Amino acid sequence: MAVTDAPKIITSRFDVADGHTLEGYVRTGGYEGLKAALAKKPAEVVEEVKTASLLGRGGAGFPAGVKWGFCPPGVFPRYLVVNGDESEPGTYKDRILMERDPHQLIEGVLIACYAVGCSQAFLYVRGEMAFAQERIAAALNEAYAAGYVGKDILGSDFSVDIVLHWGAGAYIVGEETALIESLEGNRGMPRLKPPFFPAAKGLYLQPTIVNNVETLSNLPWILSNGGAAFAALGAENSKGTRMFAVSGHVKNPGVYEVEFGVTTFRDLLYAPVYGGGIRGGKELKAFIPGGASAPWLYPEHLDTPLEAGVIGKMGTMLGSGAIVVFDEDTDMVKACLRLVRFFARESCGKCTPCREGTSWLEKILERIVDGHGRPEDLDLLLDVCDNISVGMNWPPKQTTICPLGQSATTPVASAIMRFQDEFEAYLGGPATVTVEVKGPAFVGPVREEVGADA
Amino acid sequence: MARFSEENLETALEIRSRYPIAKSATIPLLHLAQEQDGYVTDDAMEHIAELVGTTPAQVLGTCSFYEMFKREPVGTYLVNICTNISCQIMGGEELLHHAEHSLGIKAGSTTPDGLVTLEDVECIAACTEAPCLQVNYRYRHRITIEEFDQLIEDLRAGKLADEVPPHGTLARTRQHIPAERAAGNADPAGVPEPGWLARNAEGADA
Structure with missing residues (x-):
C-alpha cells in the first residue's frame, strides 16, 4: 500500500481543538502565508501559484493561477467570489474546511485578492450550512479586529473587504455563473458562456474570479512553503494533496487528505488508515470516483493512481473528490434512479434538453423499478441521454448552457452498460441495447475468457 | 409583524x-x-x-x-432527511420511511401539532456520516432509528431549545464590519486599479 508521508497541507489543524479561532490559527503558523505574499509583488504571488500548478478543487480541475490570468488588463474593479456551495452528492470537504479551519480559507481569499487585484471578496456559503456560517462569521469578526482583513491589512496598502454571503438551497448555484446570478439577488440560473466568462464579465459584469473553498485553502501553505515544495508532491499533472470523502460501504467512511498520483483507489478504499476495506467482508461492486456526475469505475480499476490526467483518459474524473463505494449487494438500478432523481429535481429549467430529459429519465427509471418497465426502455433511456449529451462521450458533449443535464446521463450509461442484467431482472426478461455509448468508462462486465492466461 | x-x-x-x-x-x-x-x-x-x-x-x-x-408556515422544527446516494445505500430511505410512520405524516408535510415538518432532501454534505439529517439545519450524523425517536422526543420535550433555534434562524453569529476597519464597497462603476498592483511596476528595469 502506498500510504505516503506527505505533509497535511489543508487538514493540518483538524486535530487542533482551537484551530478555528484566531489564537489557535496564528499559534499554528496561520497568516504567515499572507505575510509572505505581502512581501512579494502581486505578479510574483501569481507566479508562485503557477509554479505550484494548483488545480481547482471544485470539480473542473482548471489551474488556479491560469484562471487568475484571464482577467482583462486595465479593467477594474475585480471581484473574488468564493464558491462554498458544496452540494455534489458524495462530496464532503469544503464544509469541513469551513467549519474547522475558517481562517485558512480567509487567508487564502486574502492572498488571491492581493495577487489578482480584487477590490472586494464575497464568500458564498451554502445556505444549509448554518454551523459553517457561524464559524466563518466569528473568524471574520476576529480577523477584522486584528487587522488581517479590511483596510490597510497588516499596515500595508492592501485593503479588501470579505463579505460573508449565503445561499438558500439550490445545487445549480455551484455552477460559477449561476453563483454570480444568485449573488446578484436573482434566480440561480447559469449564464450562457461564451462569449463572456466570469474572469472577463462576471459579478456586476466586472472581471470576477470564482474559486472553490479547497482551492483557496491551499494558498497559505503554498505561500509559506513555496510553489516548488507543493509541486514536488503528487504526480506530473496533479500536484499536491487532495481531500477525498470516502463514503458508502467501507469500514471507515471518512474525509482523507492524500497525496495525488502516488495514492491509488485501492489505497483509499482498503488501507487501514483510510477506508479499511469493504464492510462485512463483502466484495466491491463499483465505485463513483468523483461525485454524482462522474462515470462509475469497477474493481478492475482499483490500482489506478489518483491523478486527473490518467483518470480523464479512462473516461471519468476525480471531480469533487467524492468517492462513493458500492458493495456486491447494492441495487444498482435503484442507485441509478436516485442519482437521476437528484438531477431532475435540481435542474433549473432553463434549457429544454435538461429540464425535459432529466425528468423523463426519472419517470422511465421509476417505471422500471416499479415493475412496469418495457424491454425497449433501456434503449429509450439511452436515447434520451443521447439527446442531452450527444454520443455520451468523454469529455461529454452538451446541448445545454451548463453541465447539469449531461451529468444526469452518466449514471444511466454506467448502470446500463455494466449492469444490464439487473435491469433485466426488473424487466422480467431480456432487453436489447442498440444505442451507441462512446465514453470509454461505460464498460460491460469483465468476462473471464476460457483458456486465457490469468 | x-x-x-x-x-x-x-x-x-x-x-x-x-x-x-x-x-x-x-x-x-x-x-x-x-x-x-x-x-x-x-x-x-x-x-x-x-x-x-x-x-x-x-x-x-x-x-x-x-x-x-x-x-407558508412550517413546523417549529424542520427535519430534513437525506436520501441521496451515500445516505440511500446506508439506510437513509429506511430512516425516512420510519420517520413518516412514526410521525404519521408524509415527507413534505407537518405534524398536526405544528412541531415537525418532515422533508426528503438532497445531499447535505455529510456523506461519510451517512445516514444523516438536519434539524433546522443543525446536523445529526450516522443517525439510527432509535436516535431518531429520541430526537423527536427531545424536541417535543423542548430539551434541544438551546442547541436548535426555531425554524428560520441560521447562523446565530453575524458578520459585523467595524466602520474604522472597513475597506469599503467596490462600486462596479467607479473603482480604479488597486494601489498595491502598482508594486508590479516597481524596479521593473532592475
Whole structure:
C-alpha cells in the first residue's frame, strides 16, 4: 500500500481543538502565508501559484493561477467570489474546511485578492450550512479586529473587504455563473458562456474570479512553503494533496487528505488508515470516483493512481473528490434512479434538453423499478441521454448552457452498460441495447475468457 | 409583524450596506425575514423590494427558486432527511420511511401539532456520516432509528431549545464590519486599479 508521508497541507489543524479561532490559527503558523505574499509583488504571488500548478478543487480541475490570468488588463474593479456551495452528492470537504479551519480559507481569499487585484471578496456559503456560517462569521469578526482583513491589512496598502454571503438551497448555484446570478439577488440560473466568462464579465459584469473553498485553502501553505515544495508532491499533472470523502460501504467512511498520483483507489478504499476495506467482508461492486456526475469505475480499476490526467483518459474524473463505494449487494438500478432523481429535481429549467430529459429519465427509471418497465426502455433511456449529451462521450458533449443535464446521463450509461442484467431482472426478461455509448468508462462486465492466461 | 421590525430593519440595513449593488442583499434579507416570522410573508417580500430597489415580483421570483425559503408556515422544527446516494445505500430511505410512520405524516408535510415538518432532501454534505439529517439545519450524523425517536422526543420535550433555534434562524453569529476597519464597497462603476498592483511596476528595469 502506498500510504505516503506527505505533509497535511489543508487538514493540518483538524486535530487542533482551537484551530478555528484566531489564537489557535496564528499559534499554528496561520497568516504567515499572507505575510509572505505581502512581501512579494502581486505578479510574483501569481507566479508562485503557477509554479505550484494548483488545480481547482471544485470539480473542473482548471489551474488556479491560469484562471487568475484571464482577467482583462486595465479593467477594474475585480471581484473574488468564493464558491462554498458544496452540494455534489458524495462530496464532503469544503464544509469541513469551513467549519474547522475558517481562517485558512480567509487567508487564502486574502492572498488571491492581493495577487489578482480584487477590490472586494464575497464568500458564498451554502445556505444549509448554518454551523459553517457561524464559524466563518466569528473568524471574520476576529480577523477584522486584528487587522488581517479590511483596510490597510497588516499596515500595508492592501485593503479588501470579505463579505460573508449565503445561499438558500439550490445545487445549480455551484455552477460559477449561476453563483454570480444568485449573488446578484436573482434566480440561480447559469449564464450562457461564451462569449463572456466570469474572469472577463462576471459579478456586476466586472472581471470576477470564482474559486472553490479547497482551492483557496491551499494558498497559505503554498505561500509559506513555496510553489516548488507543493509541486514536488503528487504526480506530473496533479500536484499536491487532495481531500477525498470516502463514503458508502467501507469500514471507515471518512474525509482523507492524500497525496495525488502516488495514492491509488485501492489505497483509499482498503488501507487501514483510510477506508479499511469493504464492510462485512463483502466484495466491491463499483465505485463513483468523483461525485454524482462522474462515470462509475469497477474493481478492475482499483490500482489506478489518483491523478486527473490518467483518470480523464479512462473516461471519468476525480471531480469533487467524492468517492462513493458500492458493495456486491447494492441495487444498482435503484442507485441509478436516485442519482437521476437528484438531477431532475435540481435542474433549473432553463434549457429544454435538461429540464425535459432529466425528468423523463426519472419517470422511465421509476417505471422500471416499479415493475412496469418495457424491454425497449433501456434503449429509450439511452436515447434520451443521447439527446442531452450527444454520443455520451468523454469529455461529454452538451446541448445545454451548463453541465447539469449531461451529468444526469452518466449514471444511466454506467448502470446500463455494466449492469444490464439487473435491469433485466426488473424487466422480467431480456432487453436489447442498440444505442451507441462512446465514453470509454461505460464498460460491460469483465468476462473471464476460457483458456486465457490469468 | 410581517414587515421587518425596527431591530431587524437595522440589521437589514447593515447587511445591505455590505454590497455595492443593493439587490445582492435579496437572499440574505429573505433569510432575515424567515428568521423573524418562521417563513417568508408577502409583506416581507414587499419590504425587501423597497429596501433593495426592485419589485415585489422580482423578490418573489428569487424567493421561489430556492428550496430553503418557505412561503407558508412550517413546523417549529424542520427535519430534513437525506436520501441521496451515500445516505440511500446506508439506510437513509429506511430512516425516512420510519420517520413518516412514526410521525404519521408524509415527507413534505407537518405534524398536526405544528412541531415537525418532515422533508426528503438532497445531499447535505455529510456523506461519510451517512445516514444523516438536519434539524433546522443543525446536523445529526450516522443517525439510527432509535436516535431518531429520541430526537423527536427531545424536541417535543423542548430539551434541544438551546442547541436548535426555531425554524428560520441560521447562523446565530453575524458578520459585523467595524466602520474604522472597513475597506469599503467596490462600486462596479467607479473603482480604479488597486494601489498595491502598482508594486508590479516597481524596479521593473532592475
